[in-house]
Amino acid sequence: MNRSPVLPAVEEKPVYVNRMFARIAPTYDLMNRLMTGGQDQRWRREMLDYCNLPPRGTLLDVGAGTGDIAYTALQRHPTLRAVGSDFTYEMMAAGVGKIPGVFLPFVQADTYALPFADNSFDAVVSGFLVRNVVDRVAAFREMARVTKPGGRVVCLETTPPSNSILGPLFRLYFFQIVPLIGSIVSGDRQAYAYLPHSTIEFPPPAELARMMEQAGLQHVFYVERMMKAVAIHVGVKLL
Numbered sequence: 001m002n003r004s005p006v007l008p009a010v011e012e013k014p015v016y017v018n019r020m021f022a023r024i025a026p027t028y029d030l031m032n033r034l035m036t037g038g039q040d041q042r043w044r045r046e047m048l049d050y051c052n053l054p055p056r057g058t059l060l061d062v063g064a065g066t067g068d069i070a071y072t073a074l075q076r077h078p079t080l081r082a083v084g085s086d087f088t089y090e091m092m093a094a095g096v097g098k099i100p101g102v103f104l105p106f107v108q109a110d111t112y113a114l115p116f117a118d119n120s121f122d123a124v125v126s127g128f129l130v131r132n133v134v135d136r137v138a139a140f141r142e143m144a145r146v147t148k149p150g151g152r153v154v155c156l157e158t159t160p161p162s163n164s165i166l167g168p169l170f171r172l173y174f175f176q177i178v179p180l181i182g183s184i185v186s187g188d189r190q191a192y193a194y195l196p197h198s199t200i201e202f203p204p205p206a207e208l209a210r211m212m213e214q215a216g217l218q219h220v221f222y223v224e225r226m227m228k229a230v231a232i233h234v235g236v237k238l239l
Contacts (some may be wrong), residue, residue, distance in 0.1 A: 007194065007197055007198065007201075008194075010134055013132075013134055014087075014134070016194075017087075017132045018087055018088050020188075020190075020191045020194060021065070021087075021088040021090070021091050021191075022088050022089070022090040022091070023186075023188050023191060024182075024186045024188050024191045024192075025065075025066070025088070025090040025091045025093070025094040026094060026186075027185050027186040028065060028066060028091065028094065029066055029068065029094075029098075030185060031181070031182060031185055031186060031192070032068075034181055034185065035178055035181070036226070039225075039226060040068075040127075041068075041072070043127075043156055043225060043230060043232065044068055044069050044072050044127060044156065045072060045076075046223075046225075046232060047069070047125060047127070047154045047155075047156050047232050048069070048072060048073050048076065048125070048154075050152065050154050050232065050234045051073075051122070051123035051125065051152055051154055052122075052123070052152060053073070053077060053080065053122055053123055054122055055079060056079045056080070056081070057077070057080055057081070057122040057123070058080070058081045058082070058120065058121045058122050058123075058148075059073050059080060059081070059082040059083070059121060059122065059123050059124075059125065060082075060083050060085065060114070060116065060120070060121045060123075060124045060125070060143075060146060061073075061082065061083070061084045061085070061125050061126070061127075062085055062086075062109075062111055062114065062124060062125070062126045062129060062139075062143060063085075063086055063087070063111060063126050063127070063128070063129030063132070064084030064085055064086045064091075064092070064095070064106065065086060065088075065091045065092075065095065065127075066091055066092070066094045066095030066098060067084040067092070067095035067098070067104050067106065068095075068127065069125050069127050069156075070082040070083070070084045070104050071095075071098070071099045071102055071104055074099075074102050074103075074104060075099070075102060082104060083104075083105055083106075083107060083116075084104055084105070084106045084107070085106070085107045085108070085109040085114060085115075086106065086108065086109070087108070087109070087110060087111065089108055092106040092108065111129065111133055111139045111142060112133075112135070112138055112139060112142055113142070114142055114143075114145075114146050116146045117146070118145055118146065119146070119147070119148045119149060120146045120147075120148070121146055121147055121148060121151060122147075122148055122151045122152075123147070123151055123152045123153070123154060124143040124144075124146060124147045124151070124152075124153050124154075125153075125154045125155070125156075126143070126154075126155050126156070127155075127156040127157075128156065128157060128158065129155075129157075130155055130157055130208070131157060131158065131198045131199060131202045132198065136203070136208070136211050137211050137214045137215050138215075140153065140155075140211060140212050140214075140215035140217065140235075141215040141216060143215075144215055144216050144217055144235075144237050147237045148237070149237055149238065149239055150236070150237070150238070151236070151237050152234055152235065152236055152237070153212065153217055153234070153235045153236075153237065154232065154233070154234050154235075155208075155212070155232070155233040155234075156230065156231075156232050157202070157208065157230065157231060157233070158199045158202065158229060158230050158231075159199065159202070159204060159205055159224070159228060159229060159230060159231050160199055160200060160201075160202055160203075160204055170227075170229055174196035174199070175193075175196050175197070178192050178195070178196050179192045179193045179196070182195075205222045205224060205231040205233070206222075208222070208231070208233055209221070209222055209233060212233060212235040213235070215235075216237070216239075217235025217236060217237060218235065218236050218237075218238050219234075219235065219236045219238075220233065220234065220235040220236075221233075221234055222234070
């Protein structure tokens, strides 16, 4: 498959993605709500249900952006200790203090080299991160490394448009309407052309599940939502 002209070359992707998210950080949360009709918040709550967090548990949100998943977790579990990590400083800066009375520490970090010891967290989560990394198995392997034995790695991602039973309709929405909305709300049509196109070459759910298994996770399963336009994957670290 030929690479879409909207997408950067593999060697350029880390810098491209970092700069893109830095530009759209101020309106990122608003665009997520608009693009999904607010459903992204429901998906985040559901993925936290799959984390099986214990009382006074620990959670790492990788590629946290403004910390939506971690903030939601802290609101639901007041005794939880959560950390948000992201490659892009501007995204984290937009998230600092965004929920009054809820403290979430942020750490700037590379997904492939998280600055945490082995077996540190009861659950490690990511939302719309994996499609932006080059080596997905390595990313999952690093998430598994910092997960405690018996803990879970949970991933929320979009799926390729062809995976959806309404594929043609979603393609029209993602590739035409989303960039238009993005240009109006964020002033950055290029970023919101990249984001839909990043789903084209993204693995379908069954293949992504195999990647999680290749990274050492076990009992991997997934559920699909929004008429198969998004999927939540869950894997367990046994050793």
